[in-house]
Amino acid sequence: MSDTELVLFLLPSILSLLLIFILFQRKHARFNLPPGNMGWPFIGETFAYLKPYSATSIGDFMEKHILRYGKIYKSYLFGEPTVVSADAGLNRFILQNEGRLFECSYPRSIGGILGKWSMLVLVGDLHKDMRTISLNFLSHARLRTQLLREMERHTLLVLNSWRENSIFSAQDEAKKFTFNLMAKHIMSMDPGKPETEQLKKEYVTFMKGVVSAPLNLPGTAYRKALQSRSIILNFIQQKMEERIGKMKEGEENLEGDDLLGWVLKHSNLYGEQILDLILSLLFAGHETSSVAIALAIYFLEACPSAIQQLREEHLEIARAKKQSGEKELNWEDYKKMEFTQCVINQAFFFSCYAKKHSNRNNKRVFLYVKVISETLRLGNVVRFLHRKALKDVHYEGYDIPRGWKVLPVIAAVHLDSSLFDHPQHFNPWRWLQTQSSHCFMPFGGGPRICAGSELAKLEMAVFIHHLVLNYQWELADHDEAFAFPFVDFPKGLPIRVVKLHNFI
């Protein structure tokens, strides 16, 4: 093809793009849009936005855009005109106005893989029904009893398998723990059994696709994930049929009251909806908390004073338990360690905390060292959420037109130096001050706030309890958490452990 022929061939497409661009500009001329750059037609700035960066930063793209345009800017992302918000006030406003001014709106590819009935993509009444089921399943009563007990059992199962001086992936171990726990609670599946291991294997392939580019072509991670999705769904379907069979024979209580049993007994959902609910809870409940646990292991390793303080606290709990003759952790123990609350003396306080508190008196100081909060603030397991404007919205002088995508970037608020001192430092002691806690939203906010936040915090606390009591650990190789934008340790966070022999 000659150059002229090529130009003639491409001309109609170029003219159409130009026309769309002009119409788009005219349509939005009446709005006072935030400043920003719409990038290339159709692609916009999506690739630059998704470029991996250190998870404890906001990345180059965000940094440059905030510097240039401020904390609220427009862009073109995921195939749609978008307003990106790194502004704490706007983020809260968006999340609290769910269903009124904004609505959850994940890219179609996420719905394709998690399923059209997945809680993460549903809106309206069906979302409310699914949410009620999930909240019932993750109720405080269940957390206090069954879940706490199982959590401790699964933690010890993982930790007791660690061999001294061997090198292994802490991230994989955390995944093993959270997967086994969810598989048990969702479908009464026991760790180590062939069917559980098979499901775990499929799940790994599935996860790779959830976080990959949505290209449904032979050989792509997305295509493989879609295949794994149908294998997993067949598997769940089989479990469901077995369970229905048992219920008919009056044996429904044999499997304990897991989510599958609960949904079959108490909800009006039908087959496909149950399958997507179970798959999305397995996804939401497994991936996030395992990353959070890996992040805690990573941050703590570099902060010996925090480990020391945690160990003292947890030893105190363990000693009290020994004296009372109890073995298993209970809810009162958890309350004592919620966000690892520490009672430490002033000498330690001054040695490791900012001198700006030097006006404190000589009494023992109660420090609430919130290791879990700090891990979630700095690591930002979920970095941003997907929403769209249901109406034309006016916020602080800017317009957000109806139908535009809106991305509240919670990570950008957590790493904002005007809200958190030295935001890139892991400093659990910062949580002594109540400042900025209203800007802290690791679990989202409003009517769609994470349904498993209490479960996630409990998992982290129980895992950390046994970890600091039983092991000392170090990184066996340099690794660092990256945002892809899902958070991951590229080398799997390799660690080496030494067993501790605490005399409680």
Ligand code: HEM
């Ligand atoms: C550290 C761990 C976790 C983090 C950081 C986290 C974060 C989040 C965030 C930010 C959302 C809001 C999504 C949105 O508004 O679009 C969410 C939703 C959700 N999370 Fe979590 N999550 C964690 C653990 C869990 C666990 C253990 C479960 C248990 C199954 C869970 C279940 C859910 C569910 C069901 C939703 C959807 C809620 C709804 O749409 O109403 N999450 N999570």
